[in-house]
Amino acid sequence: MSSYFCKRSGAIAGMLFSGLLSGVLADVRGRRYTLLFGLVCNAFVGVASALARNATELCLLRFMCGLGLGMVISGVVTLSAEISPPSCRGRFMTLVASCYTLGFLYTAFWALIIFRAGSGSWRLFMFVNAIPTICAAILAVMFVPESPRFFLSRGRLRDSVDVANTIVKRLGGDGNDLLTFEELRRYLFQAKQIGVTSFRAKEVITVNEDNLNSHEYGTLHEEIRMSLSSMSQVFTNRMYRITIPLQLTYACLTLVTGVATWWTKIFQGLELTSDAYSLSFYHTLAQIPGMMLASGLIDIVGRRRLVIIGFGGGTVTLFLFSVFANSVQAFESNTRSAVALGLACCYSICLCVGWLALDCLSTESFPTKVRSTGRGVCVATGRIAGFSIQFLYGPLINENRLGYMLGIACMFAVCGVIISYQTTDTTNVDLQDHWEGGKAVELPCDDANLTDRRYKFL
Structure with missing residues (x-):
């Protein structure tokens, strides 16, 4: 029990630190950069875990696994939001x-295959769990x-145009849908005029460069200062009204969800x-209908309502499961498994719906610069x-x-x-680029055609 708890706590602790660091890293270095860094880290940790010599090394590697997992989640959730068409985001x-x-x-599945007989190689289990991460890293490098x-928020106009047009082509857009460098420069210049863009974006307009590649990253001191500034911004300008309830x-x-660990x-x-x-x-299979429910209803029912539904369903399920656990001896041995599995499946569905809706809600609630x-x-x-x-649960x-x-x-x-x-x-609300005067605002643009195409593909 203590060894199991140590490994689980190590992974959770790693995800704790990574939650803060990876969010800042994704806003400073890029969503794709953070995603790839996390995937490579987890691929290495997965293989190294299979070679661990003792429990201490394994716990340390589980901590590193949590760090990498946090980076993967931070990168992929934000990236998927920012490259998805708004109508079905x-x-x-x-x-x-x-x-x-x-x-x-x-x-x-592999736990069932390897450990079902009461014995099995945990080293083999660690190794096979690393295989999907290795495949995901390769696919992300090639296609993401x-x-x-x-x-655009970093003032890298040329890169923004190239990537946006690549996405346009993949979505089946024609030549009329392609963005041009001058269109984005004019769009960004208007943002600069009212002071809602970042200092890097203002600089690219001032020096009249295509990109700020040579100035993209400052000294370590500047990056730390920028990171701390970005973190504090989620509580300033009345943005705390969004942040604290989400926290x-x-x-x-x-x-x-802590129950699911056990x-x-x-x-x-x-x-x-x-x-x-x-x-x-079998109870993990219940996440499939939960996933289908969340995906089918999130743009109809709404993000917040689905979160509430997830909590409400979890409340009922956990209450019934608590009563069942206290009176399990009153049930016939043949029916105990069916009742326990049924309640566990309901709990899993509710959690799946709640988590998917909350991840979508939180990602859409912040402006691009600190998303x-x-x-x-x-x-x-x-x-x-x-x-x-x-x-407490342990x-x-x-x-x-x-x-x-x-x-x-x-x-x-x-x-x-x-x-x-x-x-x-945030249901049916477009992603916001900036926050000014206590509310999210769109970057202004007097080119209606550009605005329509930006909302379609950017």
Whole structure:
């Protein structure tokens, strides 16, 4: 138990630090850069974990795995938002984010194959889990572009034009849809005139260069100062009204999700007749209908409503599971597994819907300049809560007090329903480029044709 807890805590701690750092990194160096860095890191860690000599090395590698995973999530969520067509951004983002379900199924499948007999090589398990990450890194290098919005916010007009037109062509656009360098320069100049663009974008206009490649990155001191400034901006100019409710929502949802870390131990503690690893695999399959529900409803029902629905469903499910865990002996041995699996599947569906909707909501809530940073601050808050709650859930699992643990998680879900009402819905709202005077604003443009094409592809 202590070794399992150590490894899980190491990964969560790594994701905690990475939540803040990767958000800033994605806003300073790029979404694609952060994504690739995280994938390469996790590929190395996966292979190295299979060669670990002791528990200390394995815990350290799990910490590094958390760092890499945080970078992957930060890069891919923001990038998918900024290169998706606005009319179906919610569906595209949920489809991309829900692919973690395939990862869970892959892991659960190999756990079932390797450990079902009660023995097996954990080194082999670590190695096979690294294979998808290696494949993803190769595919990202070959096919994933950088965000044109990121390039534009950094004053890299030529790069922004090239990437935007590449995306236009991939989406089936014709020559009339292609952007030109002069159009984006005129668009950016108007933003400079009213002072809503970044100092790097202002500089590219002043020096009349295509890109700021030679000045793109300053000294380490300047980058640290910029990073701290970006992090503080999510609480200034009344942006805290967006940030704080999202932080609290992430905290509540992570506290509820903390139960999922222990599903195999929960099934074992209930003394079910079915194999715990088989039940874990089957309950992971429930994320597929959760993914389909979130993807199909997010642009219709709305982001905030889906978050509330996820919390509400989790509340009911956890309450029923708590009652079941406290009175499990009253059920016949043949029905225990079915009831436990059914409740676990409902819980999984609710969490899937809630997480996908919240990730979409948080990404769309911040302006381009601090989009990854703002989301990173919110995610880091949730991970602090997730890391801390394991020190409560772990002992309860160890003492087999499952009903108490599930009841506590149920109370966190109730709090999540209340707090999520305070968030600002972003359904059918275009991504905002800047924040001025306490509200998000669009970069101005007097060219209607350019504006239409920018909303279509950029």
